[in-house]
Amino acid sequence: MKTCVFISGGGIGGLTLGLKLARCGIDVTIAERLTGPSPVYKGELLQPKSLEILDSLGVIGPVMEEGHKITDLELTELKNLKAKPEHSTMSYSILPSDYPFSLMIHHETLKGILLNEAQSYSTFHYHSQTMCKGIKGKTVILQDRKTKEMNELLCDFIIGAEGRSSVTRDHMGVSVKEKKYNHHFLTVTFPRPDQLVKGKIISTYQSFLGLFPLKNEEVRSVYLIPAGEYQSLRKKPISEFHQLYITMCPELEGYVNQLKDWKQIQLMVPVKYHSETYVKDHLALIGDAAHTVHPMAGEGMNMAIQDGDVLGELLCDMYKWDKLHPSNLEWYPKVRRKRVSHQMHLSHLSALAYSYPYRPIGWLRKKSLQRMERDMVSHYKQMLNISGLGLWRENLHDRMIQGGLLPIRKGTITSEEKDVSTFTRMQDYPWKETEALR
Template sequence: MITERTRVCIVGGGPAGVMLGLLLARGGIDVIVLEKHADFFRDFRGDTVHPSTLNVIDQLGLRAEFDAIPHAPLHTLDAVIDGVRVHAIDFGSLPAPNRFVTLMPQWDLLDMLAGAARRHPTFRLLMGADVTGTITEGGRIVGVEAQTSDGALRVEADLTIGADGRGSTVRNSLGLVAVEYGVPIDVAWFRIPRPVDPLPDTLIWGSPTAMLVTIPRPGYLQCGMLIPKGSFDSIRAVGIEGFRARIAAAAPRLAGVARELASFEDVKLLSVQIDRLRRWWRPGALCIGDAAHAMSPIFGVGINYAVQDAVAAANLLIPVLNHPAAPPAAIDRALGALQRRRALPTALMQRIQRIAHGVIGSGGGLHLLHNPPTRRERMVMRVAIPTARPILARIVGYGFRPERIRSGARP
């Protein structure tokens, strides 16, 4: 077995893990990130980069690099409900310069952050390292064991971070318990070509029988069909023709391109869940991001919450870890402080997501408006939506308690 030694071992190279690795290395801390996959190229993790994350990228001085990667800024988030276009959220009311959400494939974002981290000599990223459990000595977590293509690996660390997503091995190994909130939907994930006729960017399409999310990516639309939880097999049994009809029912303007969806081989099932750990840490170990709180895709805030956890963790940990003789109790105090700081913003956002799930129901369809809207609906759209728009822009754009990087880069 190969043994490595580091100050901080981060399990998981998703947005939480890579961002925390970058921030710690930038602060002069020795850090190893272990990622079980050989690359970042996975399709199912969401693409939204919100103003809160853009602000962090600006603070890191990475804006020029970020802007050089193809991405699609959205200044408003539009929904088309029963054929009626609703400008539900307008980020124009946020402070400059980041008055938009942008859609960038997550692998590009992670590649950029990992590239920036590698420029710091204290950063190491080991791809293809599948962590199997934590190591405990004297009641304290002192590292992890992993499997790699070169055999077994042991990483010893003063602090272990579980940033390994909602099926977290670290969370399970620590015996941390989550409160689970039932979610009535799953998502069927697929891509279709963009229609030849230019189409205004639209995030959500809803009709009384179907709901579809469309994410514009270069050359195609990444789509998520909301379906009742556990119904994928029965939808598949109806056949691809029925599924194409479902796409057309949600978004009639996509009926033509939906024919390009050849078979269910091209449709993946993504299970949606919301949960939150009661306790995010044990002596010597902490969970952040989805490992601490699985987020629903509603409002696409999961990546941004993972990044906010990473920024808050770095702010609290760097001053402690920079003292070589910091006692374990000082590290653990920072872990408790991280949970106290991030638990409430997370609980509030998950509460809003659960309210939204209540509106969506089981994903079978949405009947909020008539087409044309009734007088009462027009009144609501004229008064309520403009009032809610800037509030929603803030909540979706920043989440609750947005974080700023407080530590400078170590030369």
Template sequence: MRVEADLFVGAEGRVSRMREEMSTKTRRSDYNHHFLTVSFDRPETLDEATIISRGSRFLGLFPLPDHQVRTVFLIRPDEFKAMRREGLERFYQEYRELRPDLSGYVEGIRKWQEIQLMIPFRHNADRYCRDNIAILGDAAHNVHPMAGEGMNMAIQDADILGHLVSWSYEHGRPIDDTLSWYERVRQGRARFISELSHLSALAYSYDGDLVQRARSRVLQRIEQSDYLHFKYMLNISGLGEWPETLFDRFRQLGLLPAERSLSKAERLARRFRSREDYPWLSQADNLAAPGSTNGGVKDA
């Protein structure tokens, strides 16, 4: 079958035929842990998202509507087979030890098939577009799920790409000449967030008393300091970029005092501006997208 279109968008998730079609190179990093994810009925006492980290164990609990809870449980890669051999009782036991009020609820899982094995990895494609093909979301970049940015990033890609495509049509510009603006705006931002989420993932990749205490301390300091909290949330949300410095690391560890709070104006000034999100709007006189070959005008 032959399909013709002005634009093809690959949004098929981690495994993307469109990405392959573009002959894109991706560098993949794997992690030293896997996750088991499963939903089941929750007790009334569990009404807030909760993360429990103890020794080598990590359990994320995310309440859902209809009295359900989505759970994410960290395991070593070799553990899944052993757990299955031992039976579901072993799985229940792990949950009950970390959160005793799940007793009587986690047993609602009756088969291993209800539990999904999730193998985290990260990649960032070296190109997000080629000719009239663009990829977005997990097809373009995949991050470790620990910091929960995957959906944000996919939505932000779609916003930028959608705006560019509408603008190109409105201004009679060929898509394949303007598309590289999309890559220019999104690729660096995705790489930045990918590094952040990688750092969060590493923090949970190793256990031991010292690591655990440092992790708790950093999280507490980020929560307590308005400055550190704003900076972290700004970066992780993808609404702005304000790289953390060595001084920030010392502040997070409590080795330096926390910075003062930021005013509303200071916070707003750190957000991406419209001209950074949609640079084509302010480049109306020079419509060639970066990397395009014919100055934005199609050959007759």
């Protein structure tokens, strides 16, 4: 068997890349070890840049139909559970995009939309229940998990999109150094009150609850617990779990209580790593195979989509212009690596802000979030950087304003400032300008 591009893993990253290649008429084969939808919760928040990419892939219609728009993130700090809450709001609406909002969509629904669209192209081949077992040069070894039959597939390029444990990454000899955190999360989706339509983060100095509404009156939640506490929590009656949520957000009374069993609640263990290289010869890594990020800023799935877009555009041009030298793949990390590093840094900082259960940290967090909301430049930088639409680095001046050491800036962001900080088509796909493909 032969294919041009083989993708190991049919998660969000693999499917984005597969669809992009199929639209260019490239013969592409995905092997996915699972038979059908996974019951595991994964990323569900689509950032504006990902929405633009999904638009370019022709699937924005069904994605919008299945999603819930989030324009504002409301951050509420409770001094204690009886005190008046203090709010700040971060808004996507200030961003220069046709999609100035994020969108919550069930992970498996999004995968289904991408797969369905990709299967309308004759050059797209998808094998479920098929495991990539190993790689020998340009040949991949596949196993049908049901029949145990082994097959070999010859290909020009091999892309590892297997998520955290990656056969391709191992074959490339690329190691990753995992950073663990002092906390874990409980995560679960349950029915929500009608009025809960914004993204909400509610915290005290020692607790954190994130609420992200989905379509059909559901809400995905994440609740921070100290690392290692899950087993002892699970021994308690489920009513104690309900109470944790209701204490932080009384409007969830009658909704979270509909969860009847700890089995419905998943443990999420945040880790962070960034592989030292994304590319070796004719092999490349995308998504979680290349980098994993703390989920606090909602970036994991978006980074996989954005990798798939850049690598996909590059491969499309390589085939279109018949420039198939593997060294051309190096354009992909040239674009993605520093963007990924910055998003990982932001997610890590957000994680640290909520990691330590001390009153002064809670107070400082509340103060800097409120000042960030009012300081237009800080607000814009934060939303731009998490959106994936551009990069405008925070500096010491910004941090001093957020910390209250310098006054909040007056005025608005100029269109020139917006232009220079937003990625252009040539920054997304720089090889197009230089005609540098070999």
